[in-house]
Amino acid sequence: MRRSLFILCIFFSFSSSIKAELLITQANIHVGDGTDAFTADILIKDGVIQRIATNISAQSNWEIIDAGGLNVTPGLISPTSNIGIVEINALDVTRDDESEFLKSGFSVFHAFNPNSTLIPWNRSNGVTGTISTPSWRSFPFWGMGSYFLLDASMNITGLKDVAMYGRLGSSGRSRAEDILVFEALFKLAMTIDIDDIEDELDDSHLAEKFELQPEDILAIRRLIEEKLPFVLETNRAADILQAIRLKNTFGLNLILASVEEAPLVLEALAAADIPVIIDPMDNIPDSFDELASSLDLAGTLDQAGITIMFSTQRSHNYHLMRQGAGNAVAYGMDYNNAIKGMTKAVADIFRIPNRGSVQVGNYADLVVWDGDPLEPSTFPKYVFINGESMDLTTRSTRLTERYSKETSKPRSYLH
């Protein structure tokens, strides 16, 4: 039972009613694959992109939205967020991103709340999917993140446990010990007899020391057996080299996050073919691990051919990775790669099928922007998920409306 929980990668496919065709005309299409934008029409049927061509002739029963040359991108996908699992950070009772007894085996999947206010908020700002992740902890493995489509349906569309998250670096004890723990756990996970896992863990000093459960070991085993993406947050240049060594030794599908000192080991990182998740705006040398931190990070990595995805340090506003991407471009990153880093790169690296790019056969998760999508002052005009136009109302727009009206009554009567 426990075993099946971790070996199965459950995909809840979306169930949609049959919809009429939707034609978006004159869209300046950013495919999301790193290529230049071009203007064409997009035909959507049953939530899926059917055709992309110029001058598609519409039939009378089709719904038509004229993009009038506006930019259209794939819906943005956040590669690391707390959407649906944290409502208010400072209120523990609203948090489901921390586990009591599981470590690497911790999955946030069943905690996802489709009614969280973060969903309409981030969606109205262009985010249509997210990987929600466990929070930072001092143990090197934090647990696994799951993918969720942000359609707010109670019938959740998602992918359970798409990636493991962890960290390597300063934590109050020696990082040498953390590396040792990584190596020992990888070895244990690969040599343990799964049919006798409870007994074997009882005999393992390592498992006893860290109070590891079978779920923890089985999850680590997936990193090697299934090449489950492993997102490792690390910054110091020497730690990045250690991470590369771990990847090569154990054949990991490694993604590095933060990597503020990556420019110091640029060639090694590029040669190791490791994608990264960075916040291009975080140029603060917050710790002695991040002394080389600078706004040039994204441009430097991009020019070395390293695939970049984006995070943001700001809780709740995961759409702000767009502002980060804009700053990345301002400091030397290729524009099309920046769009790719918020869309297709995430879908490809985290194995989210049929999403993340504007191409025939993919679900129509699209955003029509009222300007350059990388300008912070630009907003979505339309957001589509599975070809359905999303209501852009949020709790925030409701409050704005309530307080911009003239009234003699208490505002609690304005709704």
Place this chain on the structure above:
Amino acid sequence: MLFCAFFLVVGCEKADIKEEVLQTESQAFLSTYQPMASENIVIVNANMFDGLGNEFKDYDLLLKDGKIQAIGPDLVIDGSEVIDAQGKWVTPGIIDIHSHMGVYPAPGVRTSSDGNEATAPVTAEVWAEHSVWTQDPQFVLALKGGITSFHVLPGSANLMGGRGTTFKNVPNNSIQAMKFPNAPHSLKMACGENPKRVYGSRGQSPATRMGNMAGYRKAWIDAERYYEDIQEGKDTKRDLRNDTLAGVLSGDILVQNHCYRADEMMMMIEMSKEFDYQITTFHHAVEAYKVADALAEHGICAAMWADWWGFKHEAYDMVQANIAIVDQARGGSGCAIVHSDDEVGIQHLNQEAAKAMAAGNRAGYDISEARAMKWITYNPAKAAGILDQTGTLEVGKDADVVLWSGNPFSVYSKAEKVFIDGALAYDRDDPKKRPVTDFELGILNPNSARIES
């Protein structure tokens, strides 16, 4: 004084002593800031936002002797270095009214984390400037984002956390050498969750919001007595806490009040009436839009983020139009400020203003870029009490000026040159004209600075 000498010799001696004490107090830790040497510079053909709400095309600006000497089209000036700003933008130096640079420096390590004297709910006696680490590399990063002045506050653990100080962004090796000349101190006050959490968790008062209110009021009652004693010339032992609070009651010290919720802002306004002082600014005013008219009526600024929310319960009701609603209250008489409280945000206040402006216009307001520029120049200067010296491109003011590579409301634009008192404090094109703090020198590689750009 002459009157005293003749009629009330004894009483006046005491008054003299008291005055001397107060004078000593006010003369301690004064600014010793000296502008760097500067050339006469004329920036020509620029697009300008003057910080007063105007936008000019093809305008020239003369910086001379550290001051703005002339602004206008086609200035004819000889003997000055000419910078052609064709296709570029010029604005006043950007000002952040809420910074913890220096008191929470980078790297964020325990040994220099000096922003909250969280040992008692009222610590009006401490001064944030006494915690500032002059080597903080964040000063330089902010400078690259166009920040020429910033106000450093104590944290919000306490009801009354201590004094805040305004600085010129010219890193130097003493605090006094960085202090903005003649800028008033502020008193940092904090509403809501933080004080009651910090002290409630220790089983101390305040543990509730009603405990918060009682805590401030008790402190004001003590301060009133102290202030009266001083005014009456009584021989009162000097008290650092009451010096600060009496400074607020006399109007010399400005109140910078951390307060998220609208209902709490209204309580703080009522309390300011009870004790007869003026609140200058509500900070982190996530719910300011709910009481924007009251803020405008009472002449109180609101310092806000463009879009931060949800990290705590009192930050749950964020609206992106908050800044615009405050700005437009009572026929546009509101005082809206974009602040950072953040070492990354302070580098991009122009982008934060861009988001807030766009959100306001989406909500139906008609806010120009020139108007939005006031949120990061004129209004924070006013809130810091330095508007007579900086914050706009007006003749006679300090030549605190930013030359931007493009429209400052675009993510692609960068501060190319930053002038402070007419001196080139930062030049994107010349590595020698950028400060490097002691901390950064030779730290990763003995032969270079921490970062090279």
